[in-house]
Amino acid sequence: MASCSYHLRMLAEYGLVEEAEGSQGREKPWRATARYTVWQGADSEAAEALNTAMAQRYFERMTQAVETRQQLPREWREAEQFGDDVVYLTAAELAELGEQFSVLLESYGERFDDPSRRPEGAEPVTVLRIAFRNRRGEAAS
16 A cells, blocks of 8 residues: 555646545545546556556445435436446457547536536536456456
């Protein structure tokens, strides 16, 4: 954990993350300073540490969302999505899927900085982009 903490402090030096409120004792929560986090092509210990920290944080947030979803209005409960799928893709197709997903999400991006562009009833929604090869350490067959 000391290594992860070191890397997070280094990322903070460059303004990529900051300490979040709610620290307890030696445990310090961190948050990204950007609207979204993408580490395409980043292959370093610091990037891996951030990926791990972000995965843990989003797991906590997803768990909280599931545990509290009955408190939401019905329309939001029905609109939320918790699911998964398995598809067979090449590495190139997976990259293309990511690009298509980015284009789709970017069509809503102007609403982030300009509240006047948000339709009535719009709320902040976290969309996670997670796609990974299932078989680790195995040759694809």
